[in-house]
Amino acid sequence: MGSKISTDLIRGHTDTIILNVLRQGDSYGYQIYKTIIELSNNQYELKEATLYTAFRRLEKEGYIVSYWGDETQGGRRKYYRIAEEGLERYQQNKKEWKFAKNVLNKLIEGGIDTDEK
Amino acid sequence: MGSKISTDLIRGHTDTIILNVLRQGDSYGYQIYKTIIELSNNQYELKEATLYTAFRRLEKEGYIVSYWGDETQGGRRKYYRIAEEGLERYQQNKKEWKFAKNVLNKLIEGGIDTDEK
DNA sequence: ACACATTACTTTGTCTGTCAATGTAATATG
DNA sequence: CATATTACATTGACAGACAAAGTAATGTGT
Secondary structure, eight states, X not given: OOOOOOHHHHTTOHHHHHHHHHTTSOEEHXXXXXXXXXXXXXXXXXXXXXXXXXXXXXXXXXXXXXXXXXXXXSOOOEEEEEOHHHHHHHHHHHHHHHHHHHHHIIIIIOSSOOXXX | OOOOOOHHHHTTOHHHHHHXXXXXXXXXXXXXXXXXXXXXXXXXXXXHHHHHHHHHHHHHTTSEEXXXXXXXXXXXXXXXXXXXXXXXXXXXXXXXXXXXXXXXXXXXXXXXXXXXX
């Protein structure tokens, strides 16, 4: 995969990305990990350690809820469900992303050249 | 100023922002500080401590060059000039920003790049 | 049957960028 | 002449990302 994205460019978006995945239905760690790779067209891999750190953070803050799957056979899976507060948080983060995106466009691409595609 | 941009959303872009300012001509710390606020329409303030940290980092890596202004009267000013390598770095960072922007749009909004203003 | 890959979750320790707090010293303003 | 502003700089703390390592189960190839 041609993942060339510096971690600093993603920093701060991890929670939002996870919430967006859970918005579409309950899921568990490893599947979320795979989903994010797929969603980005194999262009970005959110590392497992980062994911599980984020799960704990999000649950502590009441944005997601976890429960163990009832797999009678096979490895146990811890599922996550997005909470009401998590949905609101997602909407808020999305707004902030759009806002920051516009400001960054000005600060990075703004100035003299106008060689926009 | 309505600066409600989380620092994590800017993290990693500081160097690019500074290089973009210097691309338009030599400048010194405090003026760069003011320029960034102005460029963002008072929506973002890059803190002085962060700026000066970045200057040292950028100079150490050969992306900018510093020299003292010859103010015969008035406070001394340390000017910065962008180096060749800095210009290349800027172009590279800009590319990475555009790439990351598209990936983030997918991961956060779940759709395709709607780069609306 | 045995080795290896994959799934699945978790913890520990390290690194880096940002920034609050604080400091210096000069000039400009009311 | 007191205060604000300009201008540069250092220190210490914090938080997020993640490499590395570990545990334990299932699936696959030979």
